Amino acid sequence: MxxxxxVGAAETKFGKSELSYRELAAQAGREAMADAGASPEQIEAFFLGTFSxxxxxxxxxxxxxxxxxxxxxxxPSTxxxxxxxxxxxxxxxxxxxxxxxxxxxxxVVGAEKMTATPTSEVTSILAEAADWEQESKVGLTFPGAYALMARAYFDRYGKTRDILDAVAIKNHRNAMGNPYAQFHKEIGPEDIARSAMVADPLTLYDCSPISDGAAALVLAAADVAGQFRRPGVRVLGFGQASDSLALHHHADLTTLPAARKAAERAYRMAGVSPEDISLAEVHDCFTIAEIIATEDLGFFKPGEGGDAAKAGATARDGRIPVNPSGGLKAKGHPVGATGVSQIAEATFQLRGEAGDRQVDGAELALTHNVGGSGATCVVTILGRPE
Amino acid sequence: MxxxxxVGAAETKFGKSELSYRELAAQAGREAMADAGASPEQIEAFFLGTFSxxxxxxxxxxxxxxxxxxxxxxxPSTxxxxxxxxxxxxxxxxxxxxxxxxxxxxxVVGAEKMTATPTSEVTSILAEAADWEQESKVGLTFPGAYALMARAYFDRYGKTRDILDAVAIKNHRNAMGNPYAQFHKEIGPEDIARSAMVADPLTLYDCSPISDGAAALVLAAADVAGQFRRPGVRVLGFGQASDSLALHHHADLTTLPAARKAAERAYRMAGVSPEDISLAEVHDCFTIAEIIATEDLGFFKPGEGGDAAKAGATARDGRIPVNPSGGLKAKGHPVGATGVSQIAEATFQLRGEAGDRQVDGAELALTHNVGGSGATCVVTILGRPE
Incomplete structure (x- = not known):
C-alpha cells in the first residue's frame, strides 16, 4: 500500500465552548494546515468524522x-x-x-458540539449509537451498558472498584499537562467516593464528560510529503473491525472482540508487537473501558489490566503509558473529534512536542477508538518521523 | 488505479414499506450477494450510505x-x-x-426509512442537509431552494413550466416499466395543472416523493472478479466535488458548479465524452434539477435542456435516455439509497437485464447524484461487461 x-495536526481546547460547530471544526482544520505549512489549494480531498x-x-x-x-x-468532501x-x-x-x-x-477533521444540548437529551442521542430497537428504547444507555461490563469484569476476576479509581486518578493527573484538556483538576479516591453514582458501579468520575471540540490532521502520500514543513509521522499499521450493536449478542462482556481483531490487523500490518509500543491513546469512555482496552490490545493478560493500572504500569512513566493526554475521561470526549484527537496526540508525542505530557523516547504510538459498546473498533500504529 | x-446489484421496491430500516437494508444486501453468488464470508468490508x-x-x-x-x-463497516x-x-x-x-x-448498501416520520418533520429533517444556521432555520426548505432555481432558469432563458411538465410526464412513463418504482401511474399536463402548488413554480408533480427503500452492490477488484457468477460491470470513471451548502453563496442558480466539476473529472478518468454515453440516471429531486443536470453533464447547452426534454431527446428511445428507471421523481427517493440505486439501475442496463426499461445497445451509463442544492455531487461512468 x-x-x-x-504532516500536520491540531486540536481545539475540549470542553464547553463559546464557538459553534462550524467554528470549532474550521479552527482545527486551519491550524492543522498551518502546522503543515499547507494552503487550502494544496488539499485535494476532505474527510469529516462526526457523530450526530x-x-x-x-x-x-x-x-x-x-x-x-x-x-x-x-x-471531494465526505x-x-x-x-x-x-x-x-x-x-x-x-x-x-x-x-x-x-x-x-x-x-481530516473530527468535530462535535454537544454542550448546547440538555444533558438528558445528550444521553438519549448517544444511545442512538446502540441498537435502538433492541436496547436503547427499552432503557439501556451507555453508562448502563458499561456498568454491565464492569460488573461482569468484577465477577469474573474478583475485582473491586479500586481498579476503576486508579484509571480515573491517573487520567485526571495526566490531563494536568495537556492544555487542550477539558479538566485540569487532580482527583483522589475520596473525591470519587463522594461523587454521584451514575450506573452502579460507575460513578461520575468513571464517565467521560459531555464536550465540544475538534481535531484535525493533514495527511500526505509519503512520496509528496517533502513539500510540507513538518516531518511526517508514519502510518505503519491500522485495523478496523465491527461487531453487533446489541450487547446481548456479545458472548463475553469482559472483552471487545472487534478491538482484538482490529489490533491483530494493525500489529500484523505494522510488523510489531504490543511490547514494542511506546504509548497508547485508548478509548476510556468509562474507566472500565480503559482496563478492558489494555487487555484487548495485548498489553496485559485478561484480568490483569486493572491491577496493572493500580501498580502504575500505565502511568506516563510506567511500562506502557496509557492516555498520557488525559484520555476521554479528563481530556474530554466530543464524540466525532475523539479518534482524530487521539491521532493528533500521538503525532505530538512522536514529534517530541507533547510538552508536559511527553513520553520519553516515544518511537511507536498506538490509538484505539471504539464506537458504541464495541460495534466499531479502530486501532492505528504510528511511527516517529524518519 | x-x-x-x-459483480452484484439489487434494489428493494421503493415507496411506503412495511419493512423496518434494518430489514430493508439487509434485504438489499442479501439480494446483491445472491446476485453475485457471493457468501457473507467473501465480503471483506462494508460501506453504508445513509442520510439521517x-x-x-x-x-x-x-x-x-x-x-x-x-x-x-x-x-470493517463504515x-x-x-x-x-x-x-x-x-x-x-x-x-x-x-x-x-x-x-x-x-x-455497499444505501438505505433510508422516511415514511414512518410525519411529512412536515421529513421536510424539516431534509432541510438539515442545507445550511441550518444561514438558511433552513429561517425557513428555506428544499422545495423553496429548487423553486428559486426554477425561477432563475425561467428568467434567464425565457422558459415556462411546460419544460417541467415534460420531465415529470417522461419519468412517470418510464417508471411504468420499473418493478421497483414507487409510482406506476402515467400522468399528463392536466394532472399537473390540477395538482397542489408546493413552492411556486413547483407543484406536487415536480417533487420527488418521500420513500422507504434500499439498494446494494457487490464490488470486486477486477483481478479477483472471476470467482463470481455475474459478469463485472466496469467502473470506468468517477468524480466527486463539493460547494457551499448555502444557496446565497452560489453565483448562478441555473447550474451546479460541483456537478460540472464532478462530471469533468469522471469524463477525463473514463476517457469519454458526453456524446458517448448511452443512458444517464440523474438526480431529479425536482423536475428543474433534471433539466439543469442534463446541461451540467454536457448533454445539452445551457438553456436547452428543457426544450430537449420537451422534444423527446431524453426519452427512453431518444438521443440520450435520461432516467429510464423513472428517476427520483417516479421511482422514489429514499435518500441514502438513491445513489446506490442509480448505480444498480445502470448495472441492470449494462447487463441487458432492465426489462421493459431497457435502453437498446447500452454500452456506457452515467450516474449523477446530488446532495443538497449542489453542495455534494458525484458522477460515475460505468461500462458494459467485457
Whole structure:
C-alpha cells in the first residue's frame, strides 16, 4: 500500500465552548494546515468524522459545509459516521483515498458540539449509537451498558472498584499537562467516593464528560510529503473491525472482540508487537473501558489490566503509558473529534512536542477508538518521523 | 488505479414499506450477494450510505448494525453521509478501499426509512442537509431552494413550466416499466395543472416523493472478479466535488458548479465524452434539477435542456435516455439509497437485464447524484461487461 504520513495536526481546547460547530471544526482544520505549512489549494480531498450533528445541532451534510468554510474549493468532501469511532474511520478513509491514488494530500477533521444540548437529551442521542430497537428504547444507555461490563469484569476476576479509581486518578493527573484538556483538576479516591453514582458501579468520575471540540490532521502520500514543513509521522499499521450493536449478542462482556481483531490487523500490518509500543491513546469512555482496552490490545493478560493500572504500569512513566493526554475521561470526549484527537496526540508525542505530557523516547504510538459498546473498533500504529 | 467491477446489484421496491430500516437494508444486501453468488464470508468490508437515520428512526451507527444483520462477521463497516449523495460516496469509498488494496470484495448498501416520520418533520429533517444556521432555520426548505432555481432558469432563458411538465410526464412513463418504482401511474399536463402548488413554480408533480427503500452492490477488484457468477460491470470513471451548502453563496442558480466539476473529472478518468454515453440516471429531486443536470453533464447547452426534454431527446428511445428507471421523481427517493440505486439501475442496463426499461445497445451509463442544492455531487461512468 502507498505509504501515508501525517504532516500536520491540531486540536481545539475540549470542553464547553463559546464557538459553534462550524467554528470549532474550521479552527482545527486551519491550524492543522498551518502546522503543515499547507494552503487550502494544496488539499485535494476532505474527510469529516462526526457523530450526530443532525440531532445535536440540526446540521447534516457537514463535510461540504466545513470544506467551504475552510476555502477548500470543490474538493471531494465526505462525512463518515461510526459513533464514537467516527474520527478514526474518517482517518482510514482518507488513507484509502491516498493509497488508491485519488488524492495526494487530504485534510481530516473530527468535530462535535454537544454542550448546547440538555444533558438528558445528550444521553438519549448517544444511545442512538446502540441498537435502538433492541436496547436503547427499552432503557439501556451507555453508562448502563458499561456498568454491565464492569460488573461482569468484577465477577469474573474478583475485582473491586479500586481498579476503576486508579484509571480515573491517573487520567485526571495526566490531563494536568495537556492544555487542550477539558479538566485540569487532580482527583483522589475520596473525591470519587463522594461523587454521584451514575450506573452502579460507575460513578461520575468513571464517565467521560459531555464536550465540544475538534481535531484535525493533514495527511500526505509519503512520496509528496517533502513539500510540507513538518516531518511526517508514519502510518505503519491500522485495523478496523465491527461487531453487533446489541450487547446481548456479545458472548463475553469482559472483552471487545472487534478491538482484538482490529489490533491483530494493525500489529500484523505494522510488523510489531504490543511490547514494542511506546504509548497508547485508548478509548476510556468509562474507566472500565480503559482496563478492558489494555487487555484487548495485548498489553496485559485478561484480568490483569486493572491491577496493572493500580501498580502504575500505565502511568506516563510506567511500562506502557496509557492516555498520557488525559484520555476521554479528563481530556474530554466530543464524540466525532475523539479518534482524530487521539491521532493528533500521538503525532505530538512522536514529534517530541507533547510538552508536559511527553513520553520519553516515544518511537511507536498506538490509538484505539471504539464506537458504541464495541460495534466499531479502530486501532492505528504510528511511527516517529524518519 | 486498481480496476474495480460491479459483480452484484439489487434494489428493494421503493415507496411506503412495511419493512423496518434494518430489514430493508439487509434485504438489499442479501439480494446483491445472491446476485453475485457471493457468501457473507467473501465480503471483506462494508460501506453504508445513509442520510439521517438518527432523526428518522433514532438509529445512528447503522453500518455495523446492518453488517451484523447480514452475517458479515467483524469486517470493517463504515457509514458515509453526504445528504442525498450519501449512497454514491459510500460507493466511492468502497472503490478507494479496493484500489488501496485494503479489501478485494466489498458490499455497499444505501438505505433510508422516511415514511414512518410525519411529512412536515421529513421536510424539516431534509432541510438539515442545507445550511441550518444561514438558511433552513429561517425557513428555506428544499422545495423553496429548487423553486428559486426554477425561477432563475425561467428568467434567464425565457422558459415556462411546460419544460417541467415534460420531465415529470417522461419519468412517470418510464417508471411504468420499473418493478421497483414507487409510482406506476402515467400522468399528463392536466394532472399537473390540477395538482397542489408546493413552492411556486413547483407543484406536487415536480417533487420527488418521500420513500422507504434500499439498494446494494457487490464490488470486486477486477483481478479477483472471476470467482463470481455475474459478469463485472466496469467502473470506468468517477468524480466527486463539493460547494457551499448555502444557496446565497452560489453565483448562478441555473447550474451546479460541483456537478460540472464532478462530471469533468469522471469524463477525463473514463476517457469519454458526453456524446458517448448511452443512458444517464440523474438526480431529479425536482423536475428543474433534471433539466439543469442534463446541461451540467454536457448533454445539452445551457438553456436547452428543457426544450430537449420537451422534444423527446431524453426519452427512453431518444438521443440520450435520461432516467429510464423513472428517476427520483417516479421511482422514489429514499435518500441514502438513491445513489446506490442509480448505480444498480445502470448495472441492470449494462447487463441487458432492465426489462421493459431497457435502453437498446447500452454500452456506457452515467450516474449523477446530488446532495443538497449542489453542495455534494458525484458522477460515475460505468461500462458494459467485457
Amino acid at each position: 502507498r505509504e501515508v504520513v501525517i 450533528p443532525g440531532t445535536f445541532i440540526r446540521q447534516e451534510h457537514a463535510a461540504p459545509l466545513i470544506a467551504s468554510e475552510l476555502g477548500l474549493q470543490n474538493v 462525512r463518515t459516521e461510526n459513533a464514537c469511532a467516527s474520527g478514526s474511520t474518517a482517518f482510514l478513509n482518507a488513507i484509502f483515498a491516498i493509497a488508491a491514488g485519488a488524492a495526494d494530500v487530504v485534510l | 486498481r480496476e474495480v467491477v460491479i 437515520p438518527g432523526t428518522f428512526i433514532r438509529q445512528e451507527h447503522a453500518a455495523p448494525l446492518i453488517a451484523s444483520e447480514l452475517g458479515l462477521q467483524n469486517v 457509514r458515509t453521509e453526504n445528504a442525498c449523495a450519501s449512497g454514491s460516496t459510500a460507493f466511492l469509498n468502497a472503490i478507494f478501499a479496493i484500489a488501496a488494496g485494503a479489501a478485494d470484495v466489498v458490499l
